[in-house]
Amino acid sequence: MTTIITKNGSGAPTSGQLSQGELAVDLTNKELYTKDSGGNVIKVGAQGGSTGTFTDLTATASFTSPGIDDNATSTQITVTDTDVDFSGNIDVTGTATLPDANVTTLDVTGTSTLANADVTTLTASGLTYPASDGSNGQAIVTDGSGTLAFGDILVFPSGTSMLFAQTTAPTGWTKSTTHDDKALRVVSGTAGSGGSVAFTTAFGLQNVSATTLSVSQMPSHNHSQYLSNYTAAQVNTAARQPRQLAYQFTGYTNSTGGGGSHTHSVDLSVNYVDVIIATKD
Amino acid sequence: MKISIIVSDKMVVIDGEGFEIDDMSFIDPSAHAVQWEDTKGFVEFVEDESGIKPLNSVITDFSPYQPAVDGWQAKKDEWEKMFITSTVV
Numbered sequence: 265m266t267t268i269i270t271k272n273g274s275g276a277p278t279s280g281q282l283s284q285g286e287l288a289v290d291l292t293n294k295e296l297y298t299k300d301s302g303g304n305v306i307k308v309g310a311q312g313g314s315t316g317t318f319t320d321l322t323a324t325a326s327f328t329s330p331g332i333d334d335n336a337t338s339t340q341i342t343v344t345d346t347d348v349d350f351s352g353n354i355d356v357t358g359t360a361t362l363p364d365a366n367v368t369t370l371d372v373t374g375t376s377t378l379a380n381a382d383v384t385t386l387t388a389s390g391l392t393y394p395a396s397d398g399s400n401g402q403a404i405v406t407d408g409s410g411t412l413a414f415g416d417i418l419v420f421p422s423g424t425s426m427l428f429a430q431t432t433a434p435t436g437w438t439k440s441t442t443h444d445d446k447a448l449r450v451v452s453g454t455a456g457s458g459g460s461v462a463f464t465t466a467f468g469l470q471n472v473s474a475t476t477l478s479v480s481q482m483p484s485h486n487h488s489q490y491l492s493n494y495t496a497a498q499v500n501t502a503a504r505q506p507r508q509l510a511y512q513f514t515g516y517t518n519s520t521g522g523g524g525s526h527t528h529s530v531d532l533s534v535n536y537v538d539v540i541i542a543t544k545d
Numbered sequence: 546m547k548i549s550i551i552v553s554d555k556m557v558v559i560d561g562e563g564f565e566i567d568d569m570s571f572i573d574p575s576a577h578a579v580q581w582e583d584t585k586g587f588v589e590f591v592e593d594e595s596g597i598k599p600l601n602s603v604i605t606d607f608s609p610y611q612p613a614v615d616g617w618q619a620k621k622d623e624w625e626k627m628f629i630t631s632t633v634v
Binding site for chain 1: 578
């Protein structure tokens with residue numbers, strides 16, 4: 265017949281005070297002890313009290329608990345150790361609600377699956393994560409103030425102007441119509457624009473603009489003149505003096521030359537590829 | 546009718562016959578020459594401050610340059626009169 269030892273003091277009984285299988289009730293702390301086959305005094309249950317501390321809770325095989333309850337006093341259950349290690353899986357078959365979870369470091373060496381985690385706002389290490397998924401192709405970007413959100417991958421900042429060898433601007437870009445029928449010029453200073461002749465006009469020339477030569481543009485030259493007959497009149501008839509006779513001859517060569525313009529051939533119709541300028545939205 | 550007007554020379558040539566007229570002020574001084582043939586023509590320009598000669602400008606209205614034809618006709622009349630009358634000085 266096994267003897268049940270009842271102690272009125274506090275604390276666990278010693279190994280010598282129990283035989284294997286005997287129970288000892290600590291009425292002060294409301295705890296129940298027994299002794300295993302190895303001679304160890306083990307706690308087999310705890311009703312709890314105003315406060316309670318588990319020194320060790322070790323299960324060598326499968327461990328099933330109906331729950332850890334603070335006896336509905338809403339008293340916080342505190343794990344004072346620096347780490348809580350789970351070598352196996354943590355399975356939650358119902359809904360796990362963590363109204364105010366504060367996890368400093370969460371290390372997962374295996375696979376962690378939260379099949380139905382409902383987190384309104386998830387903040388970790390000062391970063392607030394988006395509460396809903398983004399669109400296809402979007403990525404999580406930061407606003408620089410700790411808030412993450414899904415957004416387009418901004419390879420080019422808004423307002424960037426680029427050339428595209430296509431008629432329509434790509435998605436997310438707007439075609440610019442500021443410049444039309446112009447050539448490109450590379451500069452090392454401030455980018456601008458200028459000129460007055462359209463690309464297709466300048467590079468559509470098949471000859472240099474017609475030019476008319478003025479006298480100053482002609483080489484110096486002369487013309488032969490033949491005077492075979494002339495009529496001269498005496499002057500100063502009132503006081504006719506033979507030695508003072510003077511004759512004026514006015515002669516012209518025949519006209520030649522049409523005064524027309526001339527051209528020089530040139531072909532500036534270079535090959536080209538049309539491009540558009542589009543600005544990132 | 547083919548008409549050439551060379552502004553700096555005050556020369557007007559109509560169908561190959563040229564005369565120097567007295568007044569060419571009715572033509573913009575930026576023009577170097579005007580060429581006209583029947584129904585259309587073009588204006589050539591002198592070089593600008595940068596030494597660039599602007600592209601010719603096509604014209605389809607000759608009326609602004611009609612004084613050149615009038616001046617040419619007056620000079621032609623003088624010329625023909627001069628050839629049939631001896632000059633006494």
